[in-house]
Amino acid sequence: MIAEHEITARVPFAGSDIPSDAVINSCVHCGLCLPACPTYRETGLEQFSPRGRIYLMKAVADGRIGMESAVFQEQMSACLNCRACEAVCPSGVLYGQILEASRTQIEQAKADGRLPPHPWPARLLRFGAFGVLFRRPGLFRLFSRLMWLYQKSGLQALARRSGALRALKLDETEALLPPICDRFTIPEGQVLPAEGAERFTVALLTGCIMSTAFADVHEATIRVLRKNGCTVILPPDQGCCGALHAHGGDLNGARDLARQNIAAFEGLGVDAIIVNAAGCGSTLKEYGHLLHDDPQWKDRADRFSAKVKDVTEFLATLDLNTVDMRPLNLTVTYQEPCHLAHAQRISAQPRQLLRAIPGVTLREMQESSLCCGSAGIYNITQPDMATRLGERKLNHAEATGAEVIVTANPGCHLQLESGLRRRGSKMQVRHIVEVLDEAYKR
Ligand code: SF4
Ligand code: SF4
Numbered sequence: 001m002i003a004e005h006e007i008t009a010r011v012p013f014a015g016s017d018i019p020s021d022a023v024i025n026s027c028v029h030c031g032l033c034l035p036a037c038p039t040y041r042e043t044g045l046e047q048f049s050p051r052g053r054i055y056l057m058k059a060v061a062d063g064r065i066g067m068e069s070a071v072f073q074e075q076m077s078a079c080l081n082c083r084a085c086e087a088v089c090p091s092g093v094l095y096g097q098i099l100e101a102s103r104t105q106i107e108q109a110k111a112d113g114r115l116p117p118h119p120w121p122a123r124l125l126r127f128g129a130f131g132v133l134f135r136r137p138g139l140f141r142l143f144s145r146l147m148w149l150y151q152k153s154g155l156q157a158l159a160r161r162s163g164a165l166r167a168l169k170l171d172e173t174e175a176l177l178p179p180i181c182d183r184f185t186i187p188e189g190q191v192l193p194a195e196g197a198e199r200f201t202v203a204l205l206t207g208c209i210m211s212t213a214f215a216d217v218h219e220a221t222i223r224v225l226r227k228n229g230c231t232v233i234l235p236p237d238q239g240c241c242g243a244l245h246a247h248g249g250d251l252n253g254a255r256d257l258a259r260q261n262i263a264a265f266e267g268l269g270v271d272a273i274i275v276n277a278a279g280c281g282s283t284l285k286e287y288g289h290l291l292h293d294d295p296q297w298k299d300r301a302d303r304f305s306a307k308v309k310d311v312t313e314f315l316a317t318l319d320l321n322t323v324d325m326r327p328l329n330l331t332v333t334y335q336e337p338c339h340l341a342h343a344q345r346i347s348a349q350p351r352q353l354l355r356a357i358p359g360v361t362l363r364e365m366q367e368s369s370l371c372c373g374s375a376g377i378y379n380i381t382q383p384d385m386a387t388r389l390g391e392r393k394l395n396h397a398e399a400t401g402a403e404v405i406v407t408a409n410p411g412c413h414l415q416l417e418s419g420l421r422r423r424g425s426k427m428q429v430r431h432i433v434e435v436l437d438e439a440y441k442r
Contacts, residue, residue, distance in 0.1 A: 010066025011114050013105050016293075017251050019057050019098040027054045027093045033085035038371045038389055039078055047075055050085035050095055057102050067109055076102050078385065080378055081247050082338035082371040087345065096343065097289065103249035129377070130250050134208055134240045135257070144212035148180040175418050180213050189236040192222055199229030200271040202314070205261070205284065208240040209410050210277050217410075220437035221276045221311055227440050228321050232274075238264040241275075243283040243339075246290065247376045258287045259297055262304045273304070276311045276433060278337035278409035279376065282344050284308040310340060311433055312408060316349035320356050325439040327359030332435065333402040334362060335393065335416065336369040337409035350408060350432050357439045363400040367392070374415035390419040397427065404428045406435060 013019065033050045034040050040049035047056070056072045059065045065072060079099055086095045109115040117123060133140050150156050159174070188206055202225060210218060222232050238261050242254035261284070265273055275281035283290075285308050287301040294301075332354060340346045347369070354362045373379055373389030394416065397405050405416055408431060416429045 010063060011068045011109055012063060012066060013060060013102075014114075015105075015108060017101045017104040017108070019061065019101040019105070020094075021061060023094050023098050024054060024058050024061055026091050027051065027058075027089075028091050029055075030090065033089050036084040036088045038080060038082060038084065038373075039385060041370070042385065042388055042392075047071060048078060050079075050089075050093075053079055054093070054095070054098070057098055060102075067106055068115060073106060076106060078382060080338070080371045080373070080375040080389075082375060083342040084338065084369065084371065087342040100246050100249070100251060103247075104251045105249075107249035125380075126248070130245055130248060130253050134244055135253070137208065137211075137239050140208050140240070141212060144180055151180060175421070188234045188238065190234045192226060192232045192234075194229045194231045195226045197229060198231050199318075201231045201233065201269070202272045202274045203233045203235050203265055203268055203270045205241065205273060205275045205277075205280060206234060206238060207275075207277060207280050210280070214410055214413070214431070217276060217431045217434060220431070221274070221433045223440065224315070224433050224436045225274065225311075227324060228315065228318055233268060233270060235264045235268060241277075241280040241283045242290075243279045244376050246283055246286075247279075251290070254283070255290055255294070258290050258301065262287065262297065262300050265304060265307075266300060270307065272309045272314055273307045274309055274311050274314055276408065276431065278310065278340035278344065278346075279411060281308060281310045282339040285344065310344060310346055310349075310408070312340075312350045312353055313344070313346050315436075316352050320353065321440075322356055322358070325358055326441075328357060328435070328439055329359045330404060330435070331361045331363060331400075331402045332404045332406045332430075333365045333397050333400040334368060335365070335372060335397065335405050335407045335412055337407055337412050338369070338371050338375070340408055341369040350406070353432060353436065354406060357435060360435065360439075363402050365396040365400050365402075367396055372412050372415050374409075374411035376411060379415055386415070387419075390415050394419045394423065394425070398425065402427070404430050404435070406430055406432050408432050 029051055031051055037049050046052040053075050056075055060067055060072060081096060081099055083096050086093065110117050133143055204221065206218060225232050239257050241261065242257035245253035245257065275284060285305050288298065288305045291297040291301040334350060334354065336347060351362060354360055371389055372393040373386035379386035405427060407413055407416065407429060413429050413431065420427050
């Protein structure tokens, strides 16, 4: 196992998943992306900007520095992969692709001994999360049940009061743990008929975190879809979407999960594959790229991705059933998940749906589409920047005077709820389908 001081030569990109030269070279260094970048906005430093990070990737690609460079590794981790830069770039630089490839290069070099490995707690965390929990839905559900027991038994309250979590430096991570839904999971394999005349048949991605901690959001999604004439299928044998793997430098892990999901959904003959988590939806829509080098799966992946729709994107194309809604008398503000606004470019549709609900007032917050700092496991790996961005977001949300922050992604949901708890705020966080569902409850 190589140590830091033993690296004598530059460590180049190598093997598979090398960041594309064509994409790196499509950056013309105009700097128009800088104001959109949350880490640049917070630091004002070029190396914390998209342009600075692309420059570092190019330096490794050209052999001017190697992957052992501390600043290269630091910046590949410090980026949120929020893709706000990609959405505003006039040259169409596919930043997410080269970032994920760069992270995969670092992880491959750490695994095969060309770079020093992660410290053992990080190795354990990566193995437990990427290699075990998010690969095996059964184990993930078992883990969720244990977390539920931890919360309901009073152990959580005791651990928080005793200071043990702080002593183990686990207090900030533990604070992100969502209240696990009492019902644990949405049973897969069911077909739930449309209410009234059937207009569409759709399949729902149940996923990992959404099917356990946010099982109630899935239930609300199913009720809202059925109210709008959709028969909803919950295909068995599906798994995690692979977003955490792709964002965390394990593209092969993401590919395995993509193949599992494509096999689980193809052949159903549905009109759409519905996703209610922005990060999952953007990954599912990119399965075609993920498997572009695999001749057996590429076309199947493209066909699968073409059917994927975020639930807000899908509902906004329907003649939304407002007849069955009751007025809510609710003031909300909308926090845009990055992977909805920037990666999928879905921004107007959630607002359109909120405005369609009688009695809902939408008050826009400043910087609604600036990342809240959640970004997958970023709030665990980069807690300082994550907290700064979370506080910035909550300041803007509270300034609206709204009662509820509406969002559409579990990571944002957890990050915002944890920040509100820290502040002792009475504001609530809700998924957009929960608000729609409430309006349908007479
Ligand atoms: S990524 Fe795009 S916007 Fe940013 S500097 Fe390069 S070309 Fe300009
Ligand atoms: S993905 Fe987000 S954090 Fe990373 S460089 Fe682009 S705008 Fe900045």
